[in-house]
Amino acid sequence: MYPTDICHKIPPDHLKLWWKEGVGEHGNHIEAGHELRSTVQFEKINLLGAMPFFEKFDVIFCRNVLFYFKEEDQIKVQEKLLKQLKNGGYLVLGNSDKLLITDGLEDVGITVYKKK
Ligand SMILES: C[S@@+](CC[C@H](N)C(=O)[O-])C[C@H]1O[C@@H](n2cnc3c(N)ncnc32)[C@H](O)[C@@H]1O
Incomplete structure (x- = not known):
């Protein structure tokens, strides 16, 4: 609502x-x-585990979650999310999160990154 x-x-x-x-x-x-x-599918996933998706996404919102993880885990999760994005797709993080991977994403807005 x-x-x-x-x-x-x-x-x-x-x-x-x-x-x-x-x-x-x-x-x-x-x-x-x-x-x-009807276009929305809910799945419960553990970001620290394997990604259970076969498809790639146009956009991934992963807001205010990563900052809970230690830095090396944040990097692993960000690399996994990057793999799940289509080329030209967007990753949206939260204001408390920080992009720690340097390759493959360009900064296009406040906490918005585009896959190169
Ligand atoms: C601060 S809330 C943010 C919720 C929402 N993304 C937002 O921005 O309002 C953090 C969320 O991270 C989830 N979370 C914590 N560890 C996780 C993990 N390993 N895998 C997936 N989600 C996790 C928690 O269940 C919680 O819902």
Whole structure:
């Protein structure tokens, strides 16, 4: 659920296609519609273990997790995430995280990195 205040940030055609208005106590909110929800798959993974994905991703959000790990583990996880990205894909870290790998990613925004 997101407050309707954010609607102006969503292109009108996307809003119409993918989102629906909340009802009852959620009247001032929008929520992802069924079709958008059906595209989402939830998996519980351990970043310190093997990556259980065969596919590569356009974007990976890994926000405010890495800073829990010791530096050598942060590097291993970042290398694994880089492998899971498509060329030209984006890795988004959290404000508390730091990119520790130097090859393969370029800084394109605040905590946003693009695979070369
Ligand atoms: C501070 S929360 C950040 C949650 C969310 N990414 C955000 O930005 O709001 C840190 C999350 O890291 C998860 N976490 C800690 N160790 C992990 C690991 N080894 N593999 C995957 N997730 C882990 C915790 O379960 C927790 O949900």
